[in-house]
Amino acid sequence: MMDKITVTGMVINATPVGDFDKRIVLLTKERGKIAAFAKGARRPKSTLMAGTRPFTFGEFEVYEGRTSYNIMSVNAKNYFDDLSRDVEGACYGFYFLELADYYGRENVDGRETLNLLYQSFRALLKPNLKNILIRRIFELKIMTINGEYPEMYKCIGCGKDKDKFYYSVQSAGLVCEKCMDKRGGLRDINVSTIYTFQYVISSGIEKLYTFDVSDEVMKEFSDIMNKHMKMYIDGEFKSLELIDGISWLK
Numbered sequence: 688m689m690d691k692i693t694v695t696g697m698v699i700n701a702t703p704v705g706d707f708d709k710r711i712v713l714l715t716k717e718r719g720k721i722a723a724f725a726k727g728a729r730r731p732k733s734t735l736m737a738g739t740r741p742f743t744f745g746e747f748e749v750y751e752g753r754t755s756y757n758i759m760s761v762n763a764k765n766y767f768d769d770l771s772r773d774v775e776g777a778c779y780g781f782y783f784l785e786l787a788d789y790y791g792r793e794n795v796d797g798r799e800t801l802n803l804l805y806q807s808f809r810a811l812l813k814p815n816l817k818n819i820l821i822r823r824i825f826e827l828k829i830m831t832i833n834g835e836y837p838e839m840y841k842c843i844g845c846g847k848d849k850d851k852f853y854y855s856v857q858s859a860g861l862v863c864e865k866c867m868d869k870r871g872g873l874r875d876i877n878v879s880t881i882y883t884f885q886y887v888i889s890s891g892i893e894k895l896y897t898f899d900v901s902d903e904v905m906k907e908f909s910d911i912m913n914k915h916m917k918m919y920i921d922g923e924f925k926s927l928e929l930i931d932g933i934s935w936l937k
């Protein structure tokens with residue numbers, strides 16, 4: 688018994704299968720992350736060819752089989768073509784897809800992550816926003832959605848709000864001077880950096896890409912995110928190597 692359903696989502700991964708088919712991974716509002724088979728999608732005249740590429744956002748008509756989904760048609764709303772024409776933007780875009788894939792699960796509500804991807808791709812297309820800042824905001828927000836964000840509102844030891852804080856990498860949060868002896872991996876943290884973290888953690892996804900930061904805050908934000916992600920994320924991202932390669936060229 689097969690059921691036909693329509694889901695709203697984005698293609699976050701596509702791999703060739705056999706001579707003409709594709710296996711794609713979709714992040715959907717309704718069912719979270721699902722894998723689907725797109726028969727004939729690599730045949731030159733296939734109507735599924737364009738709509739099964741990574742970054743495609745739209746409505747997907749699928750048959751739900753016993754073990755997998757099969758794509759019947761795609762009603763694409765946005766292919767994010769401009770992104771695939773910009774090498775650096777595309778690298779960041781693929782990295783965001785990889786992170787969404789890492790955190791994605793089937794049968795959970797994928798709405799927030801989907802919205803985050805959509806807004807982040809739009810941000811990557813805006814020339815006045817720095818890609819490096821978009822990257823850190825995306826990383827922090829996807830970790831926040833999945834409950835793995837650092838404590839940036841109060842001391843992890845005593846629970847109090849103080850004027851002066853340090854950041855503990857091991858405890859993943861702020862530490863006051865009284866509690867600092869018991870915590871490892873301490874580093875200084877600027878008040879503006881704390882505020883940046885708080886803003887990203889608490890603000891709505893539509894409001895995420897509306898600010899800039901100083902070079903000093905950018906450095907701290909990047910450094911803390913690198914260390915925080917190393918502690919929580921057990922995965923390697925191919926697109927990160929490309930991004931680091933591009934940074935070297937600059």
Ligand SMILES: [Zn+2]
Pocket residue numbers: 842843844845846847862863864865866
């Ligand atoms: Zn304390």
